[in-house]
Amino acid sequence: MDVLGRYRNLIVLVGVLFAQVLGLAVQVKRTTDTEPTRLIRIWAVGTVTPLERTLVWVQTSTRNVWHNYFYLRGVRAENRSLKAQIERMNLEQVRMSQDADQARRLQALLAFKEQFISHTMAAQVIGSSGSELSRAVYIDKGESDGIKPDMAVITADGIVGKVLRVYGSTSLVLLIDDQTSGVGAILDKTRLQGILRGRPSGEVVLEKVMSDETVPAGELVLTSGGDGIFPKGLRVGRVTKVSPGSELFLNIRVHPSADLSRLEEVLVVTKIDERQAEPERTSAARAVDILAERLPTVPPKTENTEKGDAPGAAAPGTVAPGAVAPGTVAPTTTGSDAKPKAAPPEASAGSGAPAARKTLGAGATGTDGMKVPPKPENAEKGNAPGMVAPASPSSEAKPKATPPQASASSGASAARKAPGVITAAGTDVMKVPPKPAKAAVEPKPQPPVENSPH
């Protein structure tokens, strides 16, 4: 008894340590499905996260009050810049939607199934695991909000991680830079696939890429969809360093696109749908329509009509929807005697849209019904490449190109790049003089003739 009393502290220490080691061994052995420690975790999370939630709420409210009511300096300038950005993006979207349409048509031909994110839920990051070796964060959405384990968590910049554990009103999100995480990834250009993992130091590496492959630094890394958690094509990060790794694989370091150390708001992907790819049936917005909305409206000149301009052709300084934008092509009017006229300088001046260059590059967005590939070999001097009016066999019209000085006098950079705006309809094949050096965007090769509505 004396011995027990003398070594009581030591015996208790050994007992407590033994119990914990035993518990640890049981947890390591068992799978997460029958998690024996769930109750302890629920208590701990239930104790700590309400405090975090309150603090985050106070912080957000204070910040909102400050930003929304007191600190409004620079909002006008920001608003202007955002509007300009929206316009640029609208035009970019037109170009991209055409590419997407084409991709969809091809996918439909090949009976591809595409995955897309159909529902997301915004969540706020309220806390972390508090350990360098457990890179995980808590969000303020849980089981009651419909969150389930293995849902993908993303931001606008890139992927963040996946939901690991779900509690009543909070969830634990395992970040992609944790050493126990794994994401199926693919390199954007080389199309090499690998597994993205975290390192104990916090680095993110792409594994399982063979050492005989060439991976340039700076290449974009996307999700491959192979893990069944992240949909294909989401941005992961960029390759920062490539070095020979162990065995036959490369050691590819990746810098995550999302700033994992400063997460505030994230999106939980609550639903991913899979559908058969089919071509878009609705007509997409066209660059001309978007440009037309911004152009000043000038009453149409009657002499244009008298001289044989087809209805729908652009009046000087005006681009009607479905008609002509600077740098694009007039719609077809079959059987017209109209002589195609080059756009007067005012037409170019009215555009004032640098973004129109993108429309040019997109290739033949101005036509209503047909797309004709650029024919540089037949082109006359003065027109931009890719601007072709559709053929009309019955027409006797001769195209006139805008004199270069007319365009140059306009304030529109787009028009300067595309001096040969052709406004007339009902012409024979219009010859387009190529000016590749001045073209802002390379014309894309288009299918020869396409009867798509856009």
Next chain:
Amino acid sequence: MAITYTSGEQVEVYRFSVPATVLIPLTAVFLQAWLPLRFHFFSNFDLPLLVTIGFATARRSPLAGLFTGGLIGILQDALTHHPIGLYGISKTVVGFGASSLGIKLDVENAASRFLLTIFFYVVHEVVYFLIARGLVGLHMAWSWPHELLSGVANALLGVLIFMLLDCVKQRT
């Protein structure tokens, strides 16, 4: 400021009120989970460890120290996605060691507290490393410079925290 050897009769033994015993470790765990989100460098600190050492050295009871450390560690473990027990075991050892050493050493002055914190920070990291690698199978790299620097940083913060704890501790 030398670390002086004192007999068991000479040392002061303190206790903490129930609210302080409950709220201080909870606050430490909460801040440890919340602050790294706003200040990333804070992930190098281990507030619950500092509170464990502070409680253990003030109480000077090995049993109280090991249980306090164990509970704080388990609470910390429960917030991570790793098995529960990694921090629990490490802090149990630290709690026991700090209180046992607190009986023999004068831990009332800042210098001894500073050195003691560096020592127990390294002990904590070594125990954690061994368990994480040996029992759980986590891949971990050991770096002496990093551990020592983190130990110094934690010790500096620890001295401040021990001063705050001095304000709430009561003489028995």
